[in-house]
Amino acid sequence: MNNEEKKLSCGVCHAYLFDDDDVVYCPVCGAPHHRDCYNGLGHCAFEGFHGTENEYKKSVFKDEDKDKKENENRVICEICGAGYGKEKTNCPECGAPNFKSVGGTFAQFDFLGGVPEDTDLGQGVRAAEARRFVFTNTRRYIPKFAQINLGKKAGWNWFSFLFPCGWFLSRKMYKAGIIAGILSICFSMFSIPFQLSLSHYDMASFGGYNELFSTVLADASKIGFSVLALAASGVVLQLILRFICAIFGDKIYRDYAIDTISRIKRESDDIDYDYRKKGGANVFLLLIGFFAVQYIPSVIASLLI
Secondary structure (H helix, E strand, C coil), X not given: CCHHHHCCECCCCCCECCCCCCEEECCCCCCEEEHHXXXXXXXXXXXXXXXXXXXXXXXXXXXXXXXXXXXHCEEECCCCCXXXXXCCCXXXXXXXXXXXXXXXXXXXXXXXXXXXXXXXXXXXXXXXHHHHHHCCCHHHHHHHHHHHHCCCCCCCCHHHHHCHHHHHHHCCCHHHHHHHHHHHHHHHHCCHHHHHHHCCCCHHHCCCHHHHHHHHHHCHHHHCHHHHHHHHHHXXXXXXXXXXXXXXXXXXXXXXXXXXXXXXXXXXXXXXXXXXHHCCCCHHHHHHHHXXXXXXXXXXXXXXX
């Protein structure tokens, strides 16, 4: 950047210095002067300040230029707040896309589903803070949190209905996930006596499920009505559990998120790190929960058979 753009002025006459001026700089503090002014005075105009806190800072403009250049080449992630080079396509901290690299901006994308950033979702937690914690699918969950905070307790969550244990675990609600998993496994085990009864049949001899169903009804007294009732109650309880999780899943998640964010704000030394650690979603845990609920009852049944 040239002298005129920086608006440097001579320390003696205080006139602006231009590129075609004969300029000299103090060898001690770097203050600029017209050569004639410096020679006429015989020393730096700021000599009396040398060695003090008021000394002319020769690097002030250089540092400003450097900072400006660095800022121009950096992008601040609006999800986690990390800074990184604008040439990168994704934030190295949280993986959020860098829309500026393709000529766009985050302002074009509403991550809050229409909820203002400063909306209080409970306990002083703002929507912008909840967005950083939830991280994925915020367009769905943040509006849900806002509605729940206004008094709407019930809703519907398909993921929580289809995969109660897996969904809770994936959102790092470990206590709720373990409880849902244990209940699902227990209810599934209600059908084990019925499966043991079916093991006496030659399944290959049946032409389809209709024939199998007819045979089971015909042999109901032989199988035992208590066994059939137990299996049926297990199915009903499974459905009840799924409906409860689906209806109140968002409320449970909102309470967990708000409580966790509030605790992090009070106690954490690294808020961004704790948001990533305790928030977001973990697909691996979703799969663990799904397979555990699906296969543990089958393994137990096969051992008994």
